Amino acid sequence: MKALLRELNPADLKFIIEKEFNLDFHKFLEQRRLNSFYQKRLREIIRERQKNKPLEYILRKSCFFGLDLYIDERVFIPRPETELLIEAFLEFTEKKKELSVLDIGAGSANIPICIALSRPSFRVFSVDISNLALEVAKKNVSLYKLKNLFLVNSDLVSCFKENSFDIIISNPPYVESFYFQRNSALSFEPKISLDGGEDGLVFVRRILNEANPCLKKEGLLFLEIGYNQKDRVLAYAEGKNYRLLSIIKDYAGIERVVIFKSVKG
Numbered sequence: 569m570k571a572l573l574r575e576l577n578p579a580d581l582k583f584i585i586e587k588e589f590n591l592d593f594h595k596f597l598e599q600r601r602l603n604s605f606y607q608k609r610l611r612e613i614i615r616e617r618q619k620n621k622p623l624e625y626i627l628r629k630s631c632f633f634g635l636d637l638y639i640d641e642r643v644f645i646p647r648p649e650t651e652l653l654i655e656a657f658l659e660f661t662e663k664k665k666e667l668s669v670l671d672i673g674a675g676s677a678n679i680p681i682c683i684a685l686s687r688p689s690f691r692v693f694s695v696d697i698s699n700l701a702l703e704v705a706k707k708n709v710s711l712y713k714l715k716n717l718f719l720v721n722s723d724l725v726s727c728f729k730e731n732s733f734d735i736i737i738s739n740p741p742y743v744e745s746f747y748f749q750r751n752s753a754l755s756f757e758p759k760i761s762l763d764g765g766e767d768g769l770v771f772v773r774r775i776l777n778e779a780n781p782c783l784k785k786e787g788l789l790f791l792e793i794g795y796n797q798k799d800r801v802l803a804y805a806e807g808k809n810y811r812l813l814s815i816i817k818d819y820a821g822i823e824r825v826v827i828f829k830s831v832k833g
């Protein structure tokens with residue numbers, strides 16, 4: 569048993585004990601024992617982990633902003649840094665009622681579910697170009713029985729009219745193609761969810777260009793960006809009728825979220 573447990577890092581072990589086995593992790597730490605059924609399952613999980621398969625895909629589960637989500641290889645695995653995007657959104661929308669929000673790149677629907685649950689008076693739309701991702705997103709939306717969240721297949725904002733949204737939010741694909749191709753840890757996730765083109769900014773640039781017409785006057789744009797992208801994103805946004813409101817750093821001190829206000833005439 570001890571040898572078995574050494575195969576896993578503590579965070580993975582905790583996730584398995586709590587989310588897969590539904591056991592109390594502190595009790596487990598005291599006893600360090602599992603019955604033969606759980607031991608067998610643990611061996612299977614370890615075998616899969618040794619092939620570098622992400623734990624979320626093995627268990628088909630992920631936890632984002634305290635919410636349990638169904639996850640499989642059709643979608644990007646939600647990352648902790650994206651929780652900053654949600655925190656910023658909630659801070660900026662405190663006391664606001666009945667706003668219309670668009671999330672670009674639904675994936676598992678982690679972002680729109682958090683928003684729709686936390687702001688029940690908002691109407692939340694979430695688009696993805698991938699029908700496979702939308703299948704997973706639908707499953708998660710139905711788990712939370714949300715009536716104010718609508719999933720749409722769309723290439724970014726292309727199926728929406730001008731002046732439709734108070735807020736647009738996105739964690740777009742922003743990994744540089746060369747990094748993505750060399751990093752085997754990312755090879756399990758859909759390429760379409762990661763690949764931001766040669767410089768990683770293909771989708772960020774498209775969103776900066778295409779979001780503004782869809783935003784209402786003084787609407788807000790919340791974007792998650794990569795670790796070396798802030799300066800290029802701000803330079804690109806210049807002269808495009810946006811005013812920078814805030815830049816938020818992640819726990820590693822990396823500028824991770826940028827918030828713009830639309831200042832179109």
Ligand SMILES: C[S@@+](CC[C@H](N)C(=O)[O-])C[C@H]1O[C@@H](n2cnc3c(N)ncnc32)[C@H](O)[C@@H]1O
Nearest residue numbers: 644646673674675696697698723724739741761
């Ligand atoms: C980095 S993932 C983010 C997923 C999820 N929002 C999250 O934060 O975990 C980017 C998502 O954008 C979607 N996507 C890629 N190109 C798109 C496009 N042109 N229009 C809409 N969605 C797109 C991908 O399918 C993927 O689900």
